[in-house]
Amino acid sequence: MSQQRRPSRDRTTAKRSDPRERLLKAAVDVFGRYGFDGASTRMLADAAGVNLQAIPYYFGGKEGLYIAAAEHIGTLISAHVTELREMVHGRLQEADLEGRGIETAEARQLLTRIAHTMAALFVSDESEPWARFLIREQMEPTEAFERVYEGVMKPMLEVTGRLVGIIIGEDPDTNHVKLRTITLLGGVMVFRMARAAVLAQLGWAGFGKSEAEEIRAIAAELVASLHREARHET
Structure with a gap:
């Protein structure tokens, strides 16, 4: 029974830790506080807890993340x-x-x-x-x-x-x-x-x-x- 329930918990955990979603949430906050020019990609990645390369991977770059x-x-x-x-x-x-x-x-x-x-x-x-x-x-x-x-x-x-x-x-x-x-x-x-x-x-x-x-x-x-x-x- 426990083995049947585990995939559901794993999917929930994966959803909560989705790097794209974390980047979007962090971007709203960081861009709101510092503006587009004041927010560096390092700040955005750190706030989201993701690798710096996640920004170009998911959004093509800083501008794409801003629009998103x-x-x-x-x-x-x-x-x-x-x-x-x-x-x-x-x-x-x-x-x-x-x-x-x-x-x-x-x-x-x-x-x-x-x-x-x-x-x-x-x-x-x-x-x-x-x-x-x-x-x-x-x-x-x-x-x-x-x-x-x-x-x-x-x-x-x-x-x-x-x-x-x-x-x-x-x-x-x-x-x-x-x-x-x-x-x-x-x-x-x-x-x-x-x-x-x-x-x-x-x-x-x-x-x-x-x-x-x-x-x-x-x-x-x-x-x-x-x-x-x-x-x-x-």
């Missing part, structure tokens, strides 16, 4: 948001086919779910190394940013923008709706991107359960603040 790290971040973020995003997208398509659209109340409910999901992700410890990497890419975007934007950011912004447009009664393709959408998500992202300032201002030691609940409530308030505005002709 960005795609890895996109995959990790997608694991948290894709199911909800696709559900909302499907509901929007369904309503379009029915020719009646989504009512404002339902759009607000769906948007609140998105805001809650994003808030939970941004206050989690898991998102910390991703944020360091992505903040650098926001400041000086490279091909890595394009990979994450096209794969994760753009689809989420488009779905969220559709809901914002429904709530405020405007075309989601207008800059005004796009700006409202970015502002809404930015109001949630600030808890990760400006974490130190948030904790200092609120006197919090970190984001525990009670703090996370307060942030969820604020995320819902941000959605509730969206409303139709009277547009006056001039």
